[in-house]
Amino acid sequence: MMNFMKKYNVLAATVASLLLLGCGGGGSGGTEAMSQKIAPQWSVQIVAEDPDSKLLFDNDRLGQLEVASNEVDAYDLKSVARPFTKNSDGELLPFLSVNFLQEGKNYVTDFHNPELKYDEWIFTVNSNPERTVTLRWNAYAVTTSTDTSGRTRFEQTLQTDENLMGRMQLVDAESNETLVSAYAEGKLQSYTFNMNGQTTRTFRWVLDTEKVPEKVQESSVKASALYKGASAKQYATEMASPVDITILPRPMGQ
């Protein structure tokens, strides 16, 4: 207890109240919706994953919005190359991403106008050459609102419109082969493939004017794709890949 009172200042409140004003007051807010309308707008999120390596990419969206044009516009968000590509041994780091191709550039969103009854989107899956990747997709209904700052906001609600999704299919952009229909046997489908020595595979997502024939990928085909070209040793290596603090991130925009 020596010098204990030095440690403490006794504040004896002799006023009517001890008032310490803190936070309070109002802010302007800015995100509150003022008006809302329902429009025939939708989006699809392409999810690329390699569960064995716990890699998953889902930061993308294609679809149709009333405000969007069919050219590159403000609703097409730019993609930027990942900042780290190789380790100190020159080996590719594990990676997996999806990009939409428009006018020779990469985007993570690609929205068109709903006026197009037939429509298509070109996208690439980018990953290590030996990786097996599964593509699946989520469907959303999109509503538009205007917030208090006058800004258009989009709300995306998980919703599978069977008629709409029944018109969509995944096509191999190189061979032009239809791989699977987006919706079949009462559910959203998926597609598993191997990168087959490439770092980029290109696909086309097609919205047809009418329901497309149902096509699914057989589970045996999925299984064969799963192990083609990949090995447990390679996965073990990438899981144990040490951090190299001497390799700087790629400058933005380059």
Place this chain on the structure above:
Amino acid sequence: MGIVSTSAFAGVRATEVFQAGVNVKLNISPDIECLEDGVLVPCAQGIVRKEAPYDIIDTHWPTFTSAQNVIVPKNGTQTINPGVYNRIEVQAQGSKYGVLIMNPGVYFINEYIIGGQVLPGNANGTDPQGTVTLLVKSRVDISGASINCNVGNGNNADTPYDSPNRYVFYTEDSAANVHNASISGYMYFRYALNQDQEKMQLWGAISAESVILKNGSTINIDVDHLLFADFDAFLEIGPKLQPGWHMVKAPAEISATNIVTVNCFFGDDLNISEYGQEWIVYERDYDEVTHKQYYKALTPTTPLEKNRGYWLALTKEAELKVLGLNPIVWDKNIAGCTSPHGCYRYTLQSCSVGDTNPYIHNLVGTVGSTRSNWADYRVAVNGTVMTPTEAHNANIINKQIWKFIPNGSLASTNSGEYEIIDDQGLLSLPNEQPKIDYYNGFWVEVNCTNSIGKTIDLIVPNRM
């Protein structure tokens, strides 16, 4: 990421968690007197010690419906261990009172009704100095209680308890009843404690949005642990970062008179003798003559800058904290601020005259005390406030930002990639949490077309 994981409290002594910080101004009523060496003196307004900046505790409340109740009768004594409790009640009547001994550790409690005495336990002698940490969700009534102090009027100025650090209390009850309570501890009220008919005797520290107590209340402040009117200004334990590269921003006040170096900010979490081998910090620089952008490694003594985020490379796991630094000074008067709890403004670097590149990229970040939504940020261009979308349409900045998801663990979504966030919801998911986490750095792309010569401020919201 939890802002403050409750596990961070487990096994940690309060004096370690709540380290003394540097100086800060505290507005004390001139009628309040301080006692030093037994002599009453007017409290000097101005410089006193403070805690490190604090934030909302991310409690991750458990389910209380099937949790146990503990009721100690007015003449009973009971010892309990850390855990989840739906209701803890210690009864008292007249001179009779129950005694509850709480062994050190973390308690999640739905209702905390104390009329008798509560004492920190010694856990069978294994942890005689351990801290009892309570997180109370719904209801607090400690009127007449003696908590970590003697029964009666508690202790007095001559015989205070010297272990307030053994009782750390947090509640989200917006109408906590503390009348006539005597407490030795650190009391954190998520909301205001505005009950001017109540009197409280406290040794330790208090934090609340605002505090109004009845005439005659006594708050005995440990000079190492002061009281705060703003809950934001208390303590922050940051994210646990995995080995890899991270874009971070220091949520601390930085100015010409308040210099924070690499060592100041990171050195309490990482071994400075390993700088350059086990960890390193880089900044993005821009040459205004050649218009080139490049990275530059910082030294431990390099001052951090208010308007910069940084690349932090780690070879080992680390937990970032901002203990000992001045907290962000939130300003509610910034035009365009969207947070009722204030905003923070810093200037983005614009393209220099003659730069024919389409863009330059600012590595910046949040300093907010919770997760934030990019849609709530604002851009002020020569004083004119815009949303990111408006600034995009005016060719000032891009409305999308890029946040890096480290690829060290291979276990996170979009790992190794820049995750893109926009302010209109083009990439949003239903019921999604805001994506900008405390400490997050991100890229803001400034458009050279229309930014040259303009002052472009980013207005960062505090919690909403």
